[in-house]
Amino acid sequence: MTVDRTHFTPLQRGLHWLMALCILAMLFIGVGMVSTITQSYVTLVSIHKPLGIAILVLALIRLVVRLRYGAPALPADLPIPMKLAAKLSHYAFYALMLAMPLLGWGMLSAAAYPIVMFGGVTLPPILPQSDSLHTLLWNAHFYLAFAFFALILLHVAAALFHALIRRDGVFEAMAPVPSHDQDLAPAE
């Protein structure tokens, strides 16, 4: 779904950059925590769980906002493969943003761990206790985390490619600060 707007709405930009921060933090916390036995292990795990649920909530809000407000059209002269890559990567981002927290939640449920949020609030399990489910979800959560990070690197590279080389307004559409340079808007 595309709209005439040349930029994402301020709400969309706010969500994008807030989630960028949360997801990057989440991925670094994830690989950091599983590689240490120091006291930061427990600290990081206790952040990882509620932050994951926060990302799930933000991703659901973002999906609704995206369906409501759509996205600016990509530049007309963007080669078809790049357009396709842009579209597919966005689907992948939404899938991962929603799936990763659910996989984590499901994995903890299948292991009969309490799912503790900040302030001692505990979420209910979403799956019954199960060895095989735990293993399946654990593997998915683990390998998809690396895929997620690789996708983010690709996304950053593409964003910079648009910003610095093509200078086609795609970066400015989601830039963290509103752009006043209308010359950079995509040519339609």
Place this chain on the structure above:
Amino acid sequence: MSAPTPSSARSVIGPLVLIAAVVAGGAAAFAFTAGWFSPQRLTPVKLVDALAPPTGPALGHRRNHAKGICFTGAFEANGAGSALSTAQVFASGRSPVVGRFNLGTPDPKVVDATVRVRGISLRIMPPGGQEWRTAMIDLPFFPVATPQAFYELLTASASKAPDAMKSFAAAHPEIGAFGAWAGTAPFTASYAEERYNSLNSFLFTDASGTDHAVRWSLLPAAQPTFLSVADLTARGPDVLEQDIIDRVGKGPQTWTMTVTAANSGDPTADPSKAWPDDRKTVQVGTLTVNKIEPEADGPCRDINFDPTVVPSGIKLSDDPFPSARSAAYAVSFDRRTAEAKDYPRVATEAKP
């Protein structure tokens, strides 16, 4: 996009280099955080690998304390613990318990009499869902002061180098106290006759918000009867399991839970140092074991008795072990659940 001219080709080299640098930098930061550039870092995987005997781990089983038997029962709090902690589990009342008696060994088929360290694990589930998991052992103090030293102990024990243990003991003199205990402390005849200790220090938070550094213990109601290793061995390889099945079959077995509060200055970050006997100790309730179940299809098998699963009102202290145990137990749990086919969820031996 028009075909690039020589000048525009030059102008993209800078940005391309920048993009490559950003991507490479991001990947490197990620790899650094994951410890890929820090081979010296003690990871939970290394710690768990070090627990395996030379023949390799017993697939599908816990990587340590591998031999055990499940039980169900209850913890009846008398309310006295509420003076130290707001945790609901200490408010007067009864909480169901799933637990496990176990032996400190990576071998699930070990002869009971050959294992020096015995343990009990509890999952206490008070109404309201704020559960408390604790895994305790019968040692009066832990053999070493830090998780790093524990790893070095495992490495030294497994090492073929003749001086490995000697140099370990020189670097970690606290191991001497354990050696003395292991050489002289008598063996009891039963899991039911053991006193079990948390060894690790935790913080209890009371209603006024004050933290108290504490350790806890389970004191058996059964009178200990001491046996020589030879006598214990003569009773069979699974003497402790058979004994606890028989005892609990005749009637519930109980322990009194006590909580000991540190004086200021007592070592809380070092479980190899016992606190003096005169510290304030509160009886907080009674653990009753009502039913024994084989591990294979018992309720404790797939529970990770992670000591950092604590309710509001209990916090971790500066003791480095609970975190290290949590990290390692998670790896052990992930592995054994992935190996479930190697330890089918049905009892292969006759049920009690």
